[in-house]
Amino acid sequence: MITRRKTKTVSVGSLRLGHRHPVVVQTMTKVFTTDVAACLRQIRKLEKAGCGMVRIAVPTKADTEAFTKIVAKSPMPVVADVHFSAARAIEAIEGGAAKIRLNPGNVKDKKDIRRIIECAKAHMIAIRVGVNEASIRDLKADVPASKRTALMLKELRSYVRLFEKAGFDNLVLSAKSADTTRTIEVNRAIAANFEYPIHIGLTHAGLPEDALIPSSVAIGTLLAEGIGDTIRVSIAGDPVKEITLGRQILNSLGLDFRVGPELIVCPTCGRCQVNVVGLAKKVRKRLEGMTKQVRVAVMGCVVNGPGEAADADIAICAGAGKGYIYKNGKKIAVVDEENLLDVLAEKINNF
Ligand code: SF4
Secondary structure (H helix, E strand, O other), X not given: OOOOOOXXXXXXXXXXXXXXXXXXXXXXXXXXXXXXXHHHHHHHHHHHHOOOEEEEEXXXXXXXXXXXXHHHHOOOOEXXXXXXXHHHHHHHXXXXXXXXXXXXXXXXXXXXXXXXXXXXXXXXXXXXXXXXXXXXOOOOOOOOHHHHHHHHXXXXXXXXXXXXXXXXXXXEEEEEOOOHHHHHHHHHHHHHHOOOOEEEOOOOOOOHHHHXXXXXXHHHHHHHOOOOOEEOOOOOOOHHHHHHHHHHXXXXXXXXXXXXXXXXXXXXXXXXXXXXXXXXXXHHHHHOOOXXXXXEEEEOOOOOHHHHOOOOOEEEEEEOOEEEEEEOOEEEEEEEHHHHHHHHHHHHHOO
């Protein structure tokens, strides 16, 4: 059982971030913001995959105009991703952003930061204050790894002070690095020093096959220690994959409170009687959209399958041309291959 680290609660539109609320999985849209229809299509797919909030880049005035239209139709809170420009930040806040992501190090004039803060206060929205290892002012290439975490924390502390001095504490904090160990270290330090919710994830994590392990290790380690209130698994490509991976990380730690079936599949071995991966993919497709909270197992044989799937609610243990269906460890049906998915769905629905 994971005990979440105590935090302040921060509202992001209809969502609440903090230890009393579920960890939120988020991502960014990856189409041009000015293509409002494409953005909304992507957001709806993300919602279906279990995304809780979505971030959108707003580099130009045309983007903030499109952002306003997207916000009006989005089924989830929308966060504006702002770099360098106070004007874009203010336009996005006035356009309905539930939160903005700001790296104050990228906004040269402190007066501009204060203007953004005043606007966020007036609209009662949250701000994610982010530092990124690559953009830390004092971080020259030759700074040793042992000092980098401290420098990131120092920079973040100076920004938090700036916001608090301006009377703004609706903050979410983040410190991003492409390095797994440093991501873990710096987030532990943030958790020890501040009470604000933390956004965790690696930056520039890579292609899906390269990103999966570093992200799972960094995010999983922190979540297991109770650190992290919203996560983003950064990968190049389809953002739906980021959400799927994020949910899997939460799920593996018992932190996914979304209603729906969980699928476990045996690793396969020489006893396999069927194409388990192919069968599991068909089962997963069949489970899509189901809301019953049930653990389903797909096992490759009837020799060890029933025992190995003992903690599943419903299990299919495959035999040649047949599937043996188990409920809570007891055999309840033997079904021909062609009827297997239909019978499985019926058993899940009646569970
Ligand atoms: S369930 Fe059967 S096929 Fe699958 S790994 Fe276990 S022994 Fe091998």
